[in-house]
Amino acid sequence: MAKRKGVSASVRKTLTNxxxxxxxxxxxxxxxxxxRGQGAFLTAGSRPGIGMQQWxxxxxxxxxxxxxxxxxxxxxxVRKNRxx
Numbered sequence: 001m002a003k004r005k006g007v008s009a010s011v012r013k014t015l016t017n018x019x020x021x022x023x024x025x026x027x028x029x030x031x032x033x034x035x036r037g038q039g040a041f042l043t044a045g046s047r048p049g050i051g052m053q054q055w056x057x058x059x060x061x062x063x064x065x066x067x068x069x070x071x072x073x074x075x076x077x078v079r080k081n082r083x084x
Contacts, residue, residue: 007031007034007035011034011053011057012027012031014057015027015030015031015034015060018030018060018064021064022064023081023082024078024079024080024081024082025064025078025081026081029074029077029078030060030063030064032071032074033059033060033063033071033074034056034057034059034060035056036056036059036070036071037055037056037057037058037059037060038052038055038056040055040056040059040070041055041056059071063075
């Protein structure tokens with residue numbers, strides 16, 4: 001069984017760039033979403049041909065688009081940061 005891996009430097013750089021593109025979103029929040037995506041990959045019965053990093057980044061991209069399907073607690077933190 002695959003194990004969840006740490007966030008690499010290249011992934012952290014990508015998450016930082018995504019965070020800069022949207023007001024209220026921090027790199028730390030995106031790292032949490034990414035880690036949750038890794039966990040979801042391990043528990044959800046993955047699709048053939050999709051790797052853990054792809055699954056996790058897809059979750060980050062979904063979060064950035066404003067999906068109301070998952071990570072709602074983090075969405076509330078983003079809204080709170082925007083109002084500051």
